[in-house]
Amino acid sequence: MNSQVDVAAMIGTGVPRSMQAVGKRVCWVVLVDGERRGTAFASRAEALECRAAWLAQLQRCSAA
Incomplete structure (x- = not known):
């Protein structure tokens, strides 16, 4: 099974409070x-x- 791995931006209230602080x-x-x-x-x-x-971890798991 191929997994999709993405990076997403979070803006405003989606940012954790510790980072907002x-x-x-x-x-x-x-x-x-x-x-x-x-x-x-x-x-x-x-x-x-x-x-x-x-991605590297998933590749190792699929190769096993």
Whole structure:
């Protein structure tokens, strides 16, 4: 089974309160098959790194 792994931006009230408290109004999250996985990221680059890790993990699982 092939899983879809995406990065999505969250804006405004979708941003976790802890990030809003330090002035962040946008964050990025990783979605695996449309479901949020893990934490919210302050930068898109961090989210893309997490996406790459998910893809690698899923590839290892499908190869087993």
